[in-house]
Amino acid sequence: MDRKTLQSRTKKFHVDVIHLCEAFPKNAAGFETAKQLIRSAGSVGANxxxxxxxxxxxDFLYKIEIVLEEADESHYWLEVVKDAKLQAGSELDRLIKEANELTAIFAATDKTNKTKQNRM
Structure with a gap:
């Protein structure tokens, strides 16, 4: 996957998470979970x-490791949303799948770049 496609995909992930969080319950659990999830999803794209x-x-490797951590954290928060029944449905399931795929992409990128650095 090329850089531009991945930039677009990570930005869309953030925007889609924002829209998902807009429908959370207006209580302490909804606000706090939305805050954590929006931050981690935004960090994926920004980093x-x-x-x-x-x-x-x-420097690239360091930043990719941050992206990997944030993608995994987003995956965690999306699973919490589902388990706590703050939201349900196909959009949540799609975002869980996307977070998992992004985590896998950045884990592979991290591994590949560590291998390249070790050869130098």
Whole structure:
């Protein structure tokens, strides 16, 4: 997958999470979970975008590791949303799948770049 496609995909993930969170219950659990989920989903896109502008291979790897952590955290919060029944439906299931796929993509990117750095 090319850089531009992945930038678009991570941005769409963030926007879709925002829309999902708008329908959360208006209580402490809904607000706090939405806040955590929106932050982690936003960090995926923002930090991936920053990784493209990395100053060195080591800087790129550092930023990709942040993206990986945030994608995994987003996956966690989406599962909490489902388990706590804050939201349900096909859009939530799609976002859980997308978070899982993004985590896998960035885990593979991290592994590939660590292998490249070890060869240098």
């Amino acid at each position: 991936y975008r920053a990784s493209v502008r990395a100053k060195s291979p080591a």
